[in-house]
Amino acid sequence: MTWLWFFAKIGVALGIIFSLGPVCIMGDRKISAWIQGRVGPNRVGPWGTFQPIADILKLMMKEVIVPDGVDKVLFLGGPLIVFIAPVFGYCVIPFGNQIGEEKLQVVNLDIGLLFIMSVLSVGVYGITLGGWASNNKFSLMGSLRASAQLISYELTFGLTMLLVVMMSASADPLKSASVDLSKIVLHQAEYGWNIFGGATWWGLPSGLIGFVLLFTCAMAENNRLPFDMAECEAELVGGYHTEYSGMGFAMYMFSEYCSMILSASLIVTLFLGGWSFPYLTDPADHSFLAGVISIGVFFTKICIILFLYIQLRWTLPRFRYDQVMSLGWKTFLPLALVNIGYMAVIGVFLEKP
Amino acid sequence: MLATVAVVVIAVVLIATAVAVVVSDNLVHSVFWLAAMLITTALLYVMLEAPFLAAIQVMLYTGGVITMMLFGVMLTQRDPGSRVPSASEAPGWAAPVALGLGATLLVAIWTTPELAALTPTPSGDAQKIGHMFLDRYLIAFEALSVLLLAGMIGAIVLARKGDA
Amino acid sequence: MVWAQVAIYLLIVTCLGLGMSYTGYFFLAPSRPRALKQEAYECGVPQMAGSRERFSVRFYLIAIMFILFDIETVFLIPWAVLYKQLGVPGLVEIGIFFAVLGFGLAYLWRRGGLEWD
Numbered sequence: 001m002t003w004l005w006f007f008a009k010i011g012v013a014l015g016i017i018f019s020l021g022p023v024c025i026m027g028d029r030k031i032s033a034w035i036q037g038r039v040g041p042n043r044v045g046p047w048g049t050f051q052p053i054a055d056i057l058k059l060m061m062k063e064v065i066v067p068d069g070v071d072k073v074l075f076l077g078g079p080l081i082v083f084i085a086p087v088f089g090y091c092v093i094p095f096g097n098q099i100g101e102e103k104l105q106v107v108n109l110d111i112g113l114l115f116i117m118s119v120l121s122v123g124v125y126g127i128t129l130g131g132w133a134s135n136n137k138f139s140l141m142g143s144l145r146a147s148a149q150l151i152s153y154e155l156t157f158g159l160t161m162l163l164v165v166m167m168s169a170s171a172d173p174l175k176s177a178s179v180d181l182s183k184i185v186l187h188q189a190e191y192g193w194n195i196f197g198g199a200t201w202w203g204l205p206s207g208l209i210g211f212v213l214l215f216t217c218a219m220a221e222n223n224r225l226p227f228d229m230a231e232c233e234a235e236l237v238g239g240y241h242t243e244y245s246g247m248g249f250a251m252y253m254f255s256e257y258c259s260m261i262l263s264a265s266l267i268v269t270l271f272l273g274g275w276s277f278p279y280l281t282d283p284a285d286h287s288f289l290a291g292v293i294s295i296g297v298f299f300t301k302i303c304i305i306l307f308l309y310i311q312l313r314w315t316l317p318r319f320r321y322d323q324v325m326s327l328g329w330k331t332f333l334p335l336a337l338v339n340i341g342y343m344a345v346i347g348v349f350l351e352k353p
Numbered sequence: 354m355l356a357t358v359a360v361v362v363i364a365v366v367l368i369a370t371a372v373a374v375v376v377s378d379n380l381v382h383s384v385f386w387l388a389a390m391l392i393t394t395a396l397l398y399v400m401l402e403a404p405f406l407a408a409i410q411v412m413l414y415t416g417g418v419i420t421m422m423l424f425g426v427m428l429t430q431r432d433p434g435s436r437v438p439s440a441s442e443a444p445g446w447a448a449p450v451a452l453g454l455g456a457t458l459l460v461a462i463w464t465t466p467e468l469a470a471l472t473p474t475p476s477g478d479a480q481k482i483g484h485m486f487l488d489r490y491l492i493a494f495e496a497l498s499v500l501l502l503a504g505m506i507g508a509i510v511l512a513r514k515g516d517a
Numbered sequence: 518m519v520w521a522q523v524a525i526y527l528l529i530v531t532c533l534g535l536g537m538s539y540t541g542y543f544f545l546a547p548s549r550p551r552a553l554k555q556e557a558y559e560c561g562v563p564q565m566a567g568s569r570e571r572f573s574v575r576f577y578l579i580a581i582m583f584i585l586f587d588i589e590t591v592f593l594i595p596w597a598v599l600y601k602q603l604g605v606p607g608l609v610e611i612g613i614f615f616a617v618l619g620f621g622l623a624y625l626w627r628r629g630g631l632e633w634d
Binding site: 355399404409412413416417418420421424425427428479480482483484485486487491494495497498499501502504505506508509 | 520521574577580583587591592595603607610613614620621624
């Protein structure tokens, strides 16, 4: 029975990624078209909705060109790593409330948050590897820039996660949420979402700043447009995947959307209350229906965050590389540190739960 | 039983990747093998029921140290795909030293009966580690911050030697 | 038990990734290599120089700084979990730790280690 549940949960988790992935690709093109006053893809299927499927089929039939002088194993391994990392990281995301005895989370790890951080740090290799193995100047530059950018923003990412851990901490050792993601969500369901600063109103500025930091860093981590230093067509042709064709390129593309979905889920889990919503979900209700509703709430929240991602792409101008780095190191890092200091002071002196 | 099999498999992979680091004659390949080795070490920590340590191992070593090494290699490497001879310059000296070190370790492991009796206990809890840091090992913890500061200053001085 | 589940999940994801990446490459896609097609792409002109150029020392410095601050984050995690239980003494202790590293960041900034020229 446990194993049946386990595979069912894997099905839901992978279902979220593999259903939202193509929807995201489609949504990205349609929303971009809408914002720019174009029509967008509209030929394949009703309103062009089958476009992603057609794209995947086309890319699978395309020749995979392996240029001379590339490191063949690393060249072909890059797309694989870059895909595995975000999908693997998804296994600790709690996508719903408990049904009966089973937590709706593929595996319930005590170190959930750290697990995601470590998996994300391995994901950087996909980019470094692909860029280096390509034996192309632009690829190498793109991958080097991308990895420097990723590690810079990973710092703020980590510090913001630390802030969430602090918000979920409790003076009572038995109630402390630790770094377990499902407990962090439960804590939010009980005391209010972390974006509002958790338990006391004093935490409000801290929560808001933390949310903005995490959101922006997630954008930078995914190389989304205001931060797309890795690709920047104008300077580096295609960045780290210049030399990739066919499925290799498709995997890089798809993985970008997978990590977007992972980041959106993480943002929702850490700051926006995960699967909980006032009056709609009840943490104590472990029935099947309540579980399904909680999955629906979670799914809706991810979609809203994903829409924001796509919309911001056309709202903000892109950064220059030095601006990206100085934003990361001179604004975000000190801000995250100050934020943690503030939270520590109010947490110790005004502790409530 | 399953755990024993897993540990044996991990150990074999660990040794294989470690050997690959040494024998591979492309510097970047070496670094990637090292990354694989460090991740495998993290798996060993998981088997010893210290998942906290395992996660930190992956985060710090593969996320940070290996990236730094890659940058270092790319900074210095001039020729495309330059090869470095991996064979030791003086195998006559190296072999006895390595064998001696291995033998010493083996003897130490066998003659310490406490080691065999130790069973992995779940100790990777962040809370316990926190209590340890801020109670028992406070001085070490604070000294660590100074060490990190020294590293930081050293890096700045090294990197900006030209125009400082 | 939990980690066995993690391993199984990783196995499934890896199989999926392998299938998606290489089915096309090995079974569906044609392979018709041509000398011109195999060249490294450089906007259609012949490749000027080797690809493995040297890079600014900045990248290296950023990587070192990343490690140092990442270590700091890691050491803050056990404290963050129980900072409410530790109360004021814990706050003072971590404050010293924080101050030393804050000084490091300030020094780095002052010396221009964060400039990207």
